[in-house]
Amino acid sequence: METAMSRPAISGAPLSEFTGSTLLALFETSANDTQRANARETSLWAQFITEVLHRRAVPEESQRAELLSETLRRSAASKESRWAQFRVITEVLHRRASETSVWEHLISEVFSRDESGGTPFSTIGSDESDGLAIFNCIQALYLSHNQPRDRQIAERITSLHRIVLGEGEQISAGSLEQFTEFFRKEPELAFPRITMTPDGTLRARWIQDREHFVAIEFTGKPLVRLVAEVPRDGGQTASYFASEPFEGVVVASRKLGARFG
């Protein structure tokens, strides 16, 4: 890592205070310095933060850090975009600020590391825009007000993303964006089963039992796909296969008797 970039800023603060907010402040100072504010620096800073996350050895944090790092490292997007990504990482760190005791060791370790030693992150080939869509989805869900459910969803998307990449497939960016918008608009719905269809679109399914469920497939288009089975009188089951406008799909489903609990 370039010492001219990192050490002067770091040395001004006790290592134990390196929470997300102090890192963000350091980065802002650095970025305002035109001589040092360049893409290389931004990239190294982002790499540093994700390495710190990774090295904390908390499995869920590590997995998330790895995903963030993949996105950042592949991103050839504008500096502003990287800024946005950096802010999310620091936000995640900030929320864990109580665990500052581990920081001193981690930061020392990272800064003493020779950059030629590489990083623990493997590069997985993926389209850049899809990588950013994944990142934006996770960002939106982590920063939402329905923390427990949306964090679960973000973690499921992270896991799903990695599984499908390993099989040479990828989640449709349009579907993912629509999926994220849906869950941010519908905070009261329970955590569903979340899968990817063979066409790359996301499906969420709320299952009461074998013949009582509702599934929404996020096509990324104005009409989403609705599949539902709902019990009726006399032991009968009503089946629905329909396309519904995205905006009204929950209302339409409930009118059929579907439950999202």
Next chain:
Amino acid sequence: LLAVNSGLALGDDLPPDHHIFRYIGGGSIHDDFIEPAAFRRKNKGGQLEAGLSVNWVEWFGTATPEEAVQPLCAVFRNKEYKVGATSRFALLNVATAKESASKYAPISILQDKQPKDESHSLVTAYPEALNDEIAEQLHKAMITSYLTTAK
């Protein structure tokens, strides 16, 4: 299961008491739940596949379906098809699958032998508009599923 590695020609119906495997990618699985859309024909370049790809289990001549899992994985790898670490093979009986699908449409399950995949078969002969409906019914007909890492 009995060894029946021959006897059917391309396009013949699989015997009703025989079985098929459908590959379920890890993305279609959430914990123990398999998403029925995994039984849907794929849309490739705006065109739906002619049939749903499955594999004829009895072709492998193994004592149990589970024992056919690894030979089938080898076939997939030989075709340079990625077999995911969390993927599974769903097991269906031919007659039960047809009966379940008949709620919406009659289907055929045919031998579709390919050079590197002789057990390859197709679930076919149903209209594109019923892709989701048939997928849900095939899912209901599933007997069990095996991890592709099963020995």
